[in-house]
Amino acid sequence: MFSEGLPFIENFIKDLNASLAELDPVNSLTKTQARWLSFCLMGILVTNKICWSRFYRASLGKYKISALSWMLKGSKIFWEHLLTHSILLILKKFKITSGCLVIDDTDKRRSKKTTKIYKAHKIFNKSTNGYCNGQSIVFLFLVSRQASIPVGFRFFCPDINLQEWEKKDKAWKKEGKKKADRPKAPARDVNCPTKSDLAISLLEEFGKNFPWFNVDSILADALYGSSDLVTRANKIYPKTQFISQLRSNQIVIVKNKKISVSEYFKKYKGVHREITVRGSYKKNVTLYAARLTVKSHGKKRVIIALKYEGEEEYRYLFASELAWGYLDIVECYTLRWLIEVFFQDWKQNEGWGELKLQGVEGSERALILSLLFDYSLFFHPDQLRLIENKLPASTVGSLLRKTRIDAFLQFLGNIISSEDPEIELEKIKESISEIYDLMPSKKHMTGNKLVPIRPVKKLIDNKKIA
Numbered sequence: 241m242f243s244e245g246l247p248f249i250e251n252f253i254k255d256l257n258a259s260l261a262e263l264d265p266v267n268s269l270t271k272t273q274a275r276w277l278s279f280c281l282m283g284i285l286v287t288n289k290i291c292w293s294r295f296y297r298a299s300l301g302k303y304k305i306s307a308l309s310w311m312l313k314g315s316k317i318f319w320e321h322l323l324t325h326s327i328l329l330i331l332k333k334f335k336i337t338s339g340c341l342v343i344d345d346t347d348k349r350r351s352k353k354t355t356k357i358y359k360a361h362k363i364f365n366k367s368t369n370g371y372c373n374g375q376s377i378v379f380l381f382l383v384s385r386q387a388s389i390p391v392g393f394r395f396f397c398p399d400i401n402l403q404e405w406e407k408k409d410k411a412w413k414k415e416g417k418k419k420a421d422r423p424k425a426p427a428r429d430v431n432c433p434t435k436s437d438l439a440i441s442l443l444e445e446f447g448k449n450f451p452w453f454n455v456d457s458i459l460a461d462a463l464y465g466s467s468d469l470v471t472r473a474n475k476i477y478p479k480t481q482f483i484s485q486l487r488s489n490q491i492v493i494v495k496n497k498k499i500s501v502s503e504y505f506k507k508y509k510g511v512h513r514e515i516t517v518r519g520s521y522k523k524n525v526t527l528y529a530a531r532l533t534v535k536s537h538g539k540k541r542v543i544i545a546l547k548y549e550g551e552e553e554y555r556y557l558f559a560s561e562l563a564w565g566y567l568d569i570v571e572c573y574t575l576r577w578l579i580e581v582f583f584q585d586w587k588q589n590e591g592w593g594e595l596k597l598q599g600v601e602g603s604e605r606a607l608i609l610s611l612l613f614d615y616s617l618f619f620h621p622d623q624l625r626l627i628e629n630k631l632p633a634s635t636v637g638s639l640l641r642k643t644r645i646d647a648f649l650q651f652l653g654n655i656i657s658s659e660d661p662e663i664e665l666e667k668i669k670e671s672i673s674e675i676y677d678l679m680p681s682k683k684h685m686t687g688n689k690l691v692p693i694r695p696v697k698k699l700i701d702n703k704k705i706a
Contacts, residue, residue, distance in 0.1 A: 245278040252616040259325040284591040300671040338454035339384030349374040358603035359397035380442040381579040394438040457481040459576040467537035482560040491535040505545040524549040529566040585636040
């Protein structure tokens with residue numbers, strides 16, 4: 241239960257509002273909007289959900305469910321600025337001026353029928369090797385020496401018409417139809433850009449909002465390793481290192497001969513090296529590197545065949561800038577794993593994993609609320625102390641366990657410090673009785689009529705049965 245925001249959340253909202261007002265007083269939050277934002281962040285902290293009915297019960301009816309819902313969809317909050325200025329607050333607070341950007345996507349599983357969930361579609365479920373209904377979100381994640389934070393997101397939705405054409409085109413190919421006899425691909429729906437297009441828009445947005453920020457490198461997995469994306473990213477951030485993965489069957493050109501990456505590296509025996517993983521611990525790897533022209537890219541890249549100790553198969557990295565050392569590229573790419581840690585923390589501890597809201601606003605604005613909560617944790621005094629003293633920051637889970645106790649103690653403190661604690665406690669008891677309804681259980685038979693469970697006298701007297 242909670243009655244008001246904890247000091248670190250109130251301070252975060254206050255500083256955020258000051259930053260918005262500095263840009264333009266018109267963009268600043270009203271007192272009602274600031275209170276609502278603070279209330280929502282406290283609701284996420286206490287309930288680990290973004291659900292108005294949960295917030296209503298946890299606050300003992302402080303705000304009506306309809307009022308909470310209206311504020312999300314109807315209030316004139318400048319949502320597009322909230323995320324930008326929250327990021328700016330953290331960059332300024334910890335004096336972050338450089339770092340690397342990580343591109344990746346994550347899925348949110350939904351129920352089978354989701355007509356009102358924004359951009360829900362059929363997605364591949366890695367855990368079951370099957371398909372389910374859900375949402376897919378492309379993220380841009382910043383990794384720096386001081387802190388690692390999400391700095392942008394986009395919801396992805398596939399082009400259904402294009403997908404249908406691809407299925408038919410595949411069938412036509414099997415039938416032996418020539419390309420000239422097959423229908424051409426339909427134009428892509430502008431409302432359904434590719435994940436690569438979304439990633440570029442995120443890089444452009446970050447570059448526009450923070451032109452002074454020095455991006456050391458851009459990291460991505462194989463899905464975002466296309467030549468087009470690398471070229472477009474280098475236009476936004478010239479001379480910035482782009483590191484991703486190549487498929488083992490991708491073609492490289494060696495002395496005017498075309499050969500797959502895996503075939504090329506089979507000729508050479510890798511060397512054993514020790515690398516520093518994410519700046520924290522050492523690990524033994526086997527690697528071999530070369531500067532080769534990648535056919536699909538049309539350019540020379542640094543290509544590294546990499547295998548960690550205990551692994552049998554090589555993975556293949558490529559880097560766009562040729563002047564970097566091989567070990568530097570490998571060690572830099574280990575930072576990509578940090579976005580996976582964020583995904584896990586975010587889904588488990590910051591409300592998004594239990595999102596119950598519908599519509600465009602229900603997804604996009606609720607996601608912003610969840611990220612604002614993530615940013616607010618940097619304002620917790622314990623987290624601030626650790627980061628400012630260059631000590632390892634605490635995990636989200638451990639910080640939340642402590643802050644939930646703090647919220648409950650503050651709730652009790654407000655009762656004790658009231659003019660008449662006994663009357664205040666009685667009011668709370670009444671509120672609990674009104675808000676927390678007891679629901680009938682189907683497990684127990686009390687109140688139900690049972691068929692008589694006993695022998696039938698006629699059958700007992702029947703000599704044939706006896």
